[in-house]
Amino acid sequence: MSPPVAPAGWSRWLVPPAALAVHLSIGQAYAWSVFKPPLESALGLSGTQSALPFQLGIVMLGLSAAFGGTLVERNGPRWAMTVALICFSSGFLLSSLGAWTEQYWLIVLGYGFVGGIGLGIGYISPVSTLIKWFPDRPGMATGIAIMGFGGGALIASPWSAQMLESFGTDSSGIALAFLVHGLAYAVFMSLGVLLVRVPRTEKPVEGAPSALQGPQVSARNAVRTPQFWLLWIVLCMNVTAGIGILEKAAPMITDFFADTSMSVSASAAAGFVALLSAANMAGRIGWSSTSDLIGRKNIYRVYLGVGAVMYALIALFGDSSKPLFVLCAFVILSFYGGGFATIPAYLKDLFGTYEVGAIHGRLLTAWSTAGVLGPLIVNWIADRQEDAGKHGSALYGVSFLIMIGLLVVGFVANELVRPVDARHHIPAPRKAADVERQQSESA
Template sequence: MSSVADSTRGAQNAPFFSKEATVAPPGFSRWMVPPAALAVHLCIGQAYAFSVFNAPLTKVIGVTQSAPGDWTLTTLGWIFSLAIVFLGLSAAFGGKWLERVGPRRTMFTAACCFGGGFLVSALGVYLHQIVLLYLGYGVIGGIGLGLGYVSPVSTLIRWFPDRRGMATGLAIMGFGGGAMIAAPLSVMLMKHFASDTSSGVAQTFVVLGVAYFISMTIGSIAIRVPAPDWKPAGWTPPVVAKKLVSSKHVHIDEALKTPQFYLIWLVLFLNVTAGIGILGQASVMIQESFKDTVTAGAAAGFVGLLSLFNMGGRLVWASASDWVGRKNTYFIFFVLGAILYYAVPQFAQSGNIVLFVLAYCLILSMYGGGFSTVPAYLADMFGTAFVGGIHGRLLTAWAAAGVAGPALVNYLRQYQLANGVAKADAYTMTVHIMALLLIVGFVCNLLVRRVNEKHHMSESQLAAKQ
């Protein structure tokens, strides 16, 4: 009890944005923390909806249609790519900073970067300078994405040692669902601000930047971390630890020396690569697979359905992992995913659109579940003390998959079409390769073992680092 009391007194006297100031007082409900995490993740989830700006950004000069001097889609495509790259980089390097300064300062910094990135981008649209969009949304906004992504997750894991999967699923579900709010909101704002001389993009960027800054700042103010030695009421750590769940802690730098880190990196990379490319081409894929049957409107509904399963899978699969284990959950992803990818071309060739849609919905649920299950997997392997930093380093797998997945789908499709393959059959080779990638992921997951004790920190080392 003395350590809790000392922490409480320290929190009262500490600067507002310090790590010590976020220590929760006695009696604080841990269920107040997930809404704070969602306040951030629902905002940064807007990244999945950035494509709604692509067409209007090609008409900044022409307003109603592209004019000479307007940006092309290939030029604009780099904005999102830069944002994902800097998400991975900032998560990798900022995760260690997060462990030192705490979640409140990190989340507020994320709010400044993500909201500020929109304002810089608005200026770029107003001045028609693409470099400012690259800098604003791509670099500054991307840094906000990365810091905002990792900061609530490690905090939730500490609050829910009994339900790590469910806790991370709650937060990361918000990232998957943020686009469902951002897409219609952005379209509505652009229509509101549109005029004979403006497409309304710059004004929309300003409104979103301010709104996201306020929401993320509220989340940063509300966030709390548990006091040292805090445990949920009525819960005691299991006397006999599960095979792959450690009660010891591994430092961020030491985790990089273990084979487990790189195996889990590959597990995430292969799971994401197999899903992200399909997500980007879903509308075109279903229309080409069922020519003259699926309209553009129906294809848009298919994309929306995939987004729902992507979001729901983040909570459902992560929560399920609390019962079946993280390693077993990924086994399900890889085995079921490989079977579904192999079967999808047969569903298309037989004209069975129901099984085609159901297969991709399950695949995208496991794609989302891979994101939300991996933080708990890392906490099981390396302990909770530095899981935020370790998770940040691991997210470089997402950045790499964000390049590899779409490139694999797009270039293989182009190669097939150039060699006379019908559009309806152009994805067969691609999905079979996706199935092979998942089989490789199965092997990587199979090789994961308990972290060697030589990497564990002693109690004195842990106290010195915290």
């Protein structure tokens, strides 16, 4: 399948909504928890069992992004968005059948396995195209799309809850809700499939740099460079630090002020979690756009360096001031989102646009690792501290010190990033041949 080339006069401002149509949909994954209690009561599942579809979905996201990236580069964004639409929607339809027949394995297979492939392919589908359309503002362009992944849960969470309230929380109500989700997301994502186009030339905007400017490195070569693995460490450390707070946000703020006159109610803790979601989303677009002005290396210095300072402030003074605690957590979560959204532009700076989507897909294995590492550190240490008779903010002191250490490791890794050695670059004649091939395919 050849990539869809934009006709003359096609506006590049049609590409971000195409990307958002996909990312706002697949971001629903983070709202899976809405379905957990109804599934548990309707099908007699434990909490661990009802988390299985989400967990498998995230594993499949990492695997399909890592292994499907080259196919996405080869076949183009429309192919990738079509695959994402089919897999993500079919996942819901299979889950609907599973809920209707009370066969839970069908829900795990549908939402987790099939839908998870849609998550991974959908996540990387617009990245390379956006960077090619916005060579002057790659951080902003990918920030818009990746902000959508955060925004997807904000939409799905109240929407799914209202739907379950209307249809009922028995197996037939859940089945109907899954069916409506599958159909609605198929329609919503189709806008992305219909609108997405690759630019006609490597210089889609007057006065902007060429998309093929600078060194170009293939995905196969990129994973052999120290730069790839340094960025892998940077992303992994930054995400781990963010998840460290995100994972236990509600109990954390409650524990921090439990022994003070500023105790936090359950609804206020829920408000804190919502505020962190806003920080996560705002960071994706805000910090990523800022990276276009101050540079990728500098913005990661901020994420990792200032992030470590924020953790230190929480550890030292967090339990004496609620505004300080909330402010520091807000900043850390904005850096968490910013780290996700800025990484494609950092990859483009180092490896060029040639196979940046595929390289990004491979780098997302750092996210999967951090997804395990972050909660493990915070939960395990909090449990050990509780066993030792500690309570309140003392439960988290050691975790925060570890987070500071991880951020310092990430900071050092970022400092070690240098331009990629010329021996990894694609030779110019081959680059030219590829461009020629792409043009002939699209003609």
